[in-house]
Structure formats: C-alpha cells, structure tokens
C-alpha cells in the first residue's frame with residue numbers, strides 16, 4: 193500500500209522503515225532537511241537498534257523514500273501523522289502546534305478515500321477536532337496510537353502487544369479501519385490483538401498506558417523511600433512483589449526514576465487535559481507520581497554528598513550514564529544528566545561517560561566534563577555514580593577493575609543495578625537507592 197509518514201523523529205522514522213519492511217511503499221516527510229538527507233542516505237539520525245538495517249533495506253528495495261515537501265505525500269492512500277507533541281513552554285499541557293501545522297500542510301493533498309491516521313500522543317478530543325478540519329476533503333481520520341519504547345522501537349513496531357484504531361461511527365470510519373487492518377495484515381494474521389474503538393478512547397488508551405507505567409515506577413520508588421527509612425531492601429521487596437502475577441516484575445525497577453521525551457510530559461499533559469474536562473481530582477495522584485519521581489534525582493545527589501562526608505567541592509565524580517535509559521542516545525529529561533548537572537552545581541569536578549549519548553549530552557550541557565572511555569572516566573575518581581544501567585556498567589564492570597582506577601572506593605548505584613555484595617567485598621562503600 194502507498195503511504196506517507198509525516199514527521200520523522202523517533203516515532204515516524206521507525207514507523208516508515210518498518211512499514212517498508214512489511215512491503216508497503218512509503219514516503220517519510222519531515223521539515224528538517226538535515227534529518228531527511230541522513231535518512232535518505234540510510235543513516236539513522238539517532239541511536240536505535242536495527243533501524244539502519246531497515247532503512248538501508250527499504251531504500252535499496254525502492255519502497256522507502258524521504259522528502260521535505262508536504263506535496264510528496266500526494267497519491268498515498270494512508271497518511272500517518274507522527275509529529276511531536278512536546279510540553280507547552282510555561283505550562284503542563286501538550287503543544288499541538290506541530291500536529292496542527294502538519295494537518296494543514298497535508299490538507300490540500302488529501303483525496304476522497306484517503307485515510308489520515310494519527311499516531312502522535314495527543315490530549316483527548318484532538319482527533320475529533322482534526323477530523324472536522326479534514327472532513328470536506330473526503331478523507332477519513334482515525335487514531336492509531338503508538339506504544340513503542342525507544343531502544344526497542346523496531347521490535348515494538350513490527351510486533352506490538354496490541355494495535356488500537358479509533359474511528360468515528362459510520363461507513364467512512366469503518367472503511368478507514370479496514371484500510372488500517374490491511375496495513376497491519378501480517379501482525380493481525382499473527383494473532384496480535386486489533387482493537388477498534390471510538391476516537392476519544394483510542395487517544396485515552398495511550399495517555400492511560402503511560403500514566404500507568406509512570407505510576408508503577410513511582411510506586412516502587414515511593415516504597416524505596418519507606419524502605420530507606422525502615423532499613424529494608426527495595427530490590428528484594430520488588431522481587432517478592434513481582435512474583436504476584438497480578439503485579440508482575442516489569443516496571444518495578446527502582447532508582448532515580450523515569451525520564452525521556454514521553455512519560456514525564458505525557459503524565460502532565462494527561463492531568464492537564466483531565467483538569468480541563470473537570471476531572472482534575474481523578475488524576476490528582478499523577479502530580480504525586482511526578483513529585484516522587486523528581487525527588488529521586490535529589491536523593492541520588494544527597495547520597496553522593498553524604499558518601500563524600502559533605503565534601504563535594506572540587507572532588508572528581510565519575511558519572512556512568514547520560515541517556516535516560518540504556519539502548520538509547522536520548523537525553524531529553526534524562527534523570528542521569530540531571531544528577532550530573534546538580535553535582536556540578538555543587539562544585540564537583542564531574543566527568544560523564546556514556547556509550548551512545550555523549551554528543552547529545554554535550555550539546556545540552558556543555559558545562560560538564562565528558563569522557564568517551566569508561567575507564568578514563570573512572571580514573572582518579574573520588575566517587576562513582578551509576579545513573580544509566582548500560583551493560584558496560586551493570587555486567588561488564590568488575591568492582592576490582594574499577595577499584596584499580598579510582599582514588600576513592602565510593603559507589604552510588606542510582607539504578608540499583610549492581611551486585612551490592614560483590615562491590616562491598618571488593619572494598620567499596622556501596623549506596624543503593626532504598627537498599628540497606
């Protein structure tokens with residue numbers, strides 16, 4: 193099927209490449225010329241496992257192209273909308289400027305029977321408004337939220353847990369749902385649930401999913417605060433909790449909390465929209481989820497200060513990690529980088545290392561010291577802080593090797609990802625986040 197994907201960020205670039213790999217004829221469109229040139233040359237503008245492989249295969253097959261003009265979308269049967277919805281400057285709501293601009297730019301190129309499929313995360317009610325805006329073109333609008341995780345984006349796009357398509361009632365909506373079922377034929381045939389809803393429910397599913405995941409993480413981090421005060425161990429608590437199949441182990445990873453371009457801004461936008469709808473009380477807990485999450489970053493900094501007996505000024509601190517999570521070079525609202533920035537603010541000589549995110553981190557916070565080599569970052573450090581659980585730190589760094597490089601054997605495990613007993617046995621003062 194011929195399709196366009198408007199917006200080639202983390203979501204759109206992966207969606208375009210994945211759709212081409214399924215045999216569709218895809219044009220990806222973005223206003224950023226540099227990004228389009230990179231994608232057209234088969235180079236991923238960000239770190240995402242397997243993306244380049246798919247891009248190159250798609251381009252070689254002739255089924256994947258990229259362009260900058262909205263008119264490049266003309267002739268496609270389905271137009272996926274995958275532009276960003278960042279947090280509004282000075283507010284908590286989502287900034288819909290890019291979504292609206294993309295729809296307006298596409299409008300003159302829509303034909304009767306075309307399907308406009310929204311994938312961006314939007315406040316409930318947006319889809320109905322956009323549907324009215326394109327109604328006279330004869331195109332139908334559906335909402336098809338995306339649940340991919342960065343670092344797993346290709347996998348999640350090709351084998352999602354579920355596909356949700358929201359459509360307006362009536363023949364036009366039903367036909368559009370059938371078109372989407374055809375787009376995702378291979379996944380549907382493989383038994384992946386294909387759920388058809390109204391527009392508002394589809395928009396809400398996405399916001400609710402991220403709100404739930406954020407709540408689960410903040411729940412375990414709230415328990416970590418209590419565990420700290422009670423001299424208990426949060427990792428053992430989480431292990432025991434997760435065996436209850438109603439709870440499960442996933443998203444019970446305690447530490448410095450969630451960040452990135454999605455969960456933080458999405459829970460705020462979700463709460464802001466619920467407040468507009470007069471249901472602020474129903475989501476009041478999301479403010480608490482946010483507050484618990486932000487306290488974790490502060491707590492990690494406090495642990496470092498305490499471990500250094502309050503003497504941070506001029507001390508060399510190796511910060512292992514900058515990305516908001518492993519397998520990503522994304523530093524948007526990264527708790528890891530925030531810990532580094534705060535330590536630097538206290539006068540520490542901070543050296544940040546990360547296998548993928550150093551360039552992005554440097555562009556955002558040029559005031560920090562950066563070192564591509566993990567071992568060089570560790571050399572002569574007075575304290576070590578692990579803030580992104582890359583395998584390079586979690587599995588591949590032995591406490592004895594680290595001890596041979598540093599000046600002071602103090603480690604703060606901001607992700608509760610190290611073997612505390614092994615580090616202590618090698619002579620380290622080990623501090624976890626809610627671990628005795």
Ligand code: UGA
Pocket residue numbers: 313338339340341342343402405409442443444445446447448449450451452453454455458516517
């Ligand atoms: C999240 C959702 O997981 C996706 O389903 C969704 O599609 C995406 O947002 C989006 O809205 O686009 P992502 O931001 O890529 O995906 O990251 P996650 O893997 O969910 O991790 C989010 C943050 O939570 C990271 O900072 C991670 O370190 C943290 N986290 C995750 C924990 O602190 N503990 C955990 O147990 C799990």
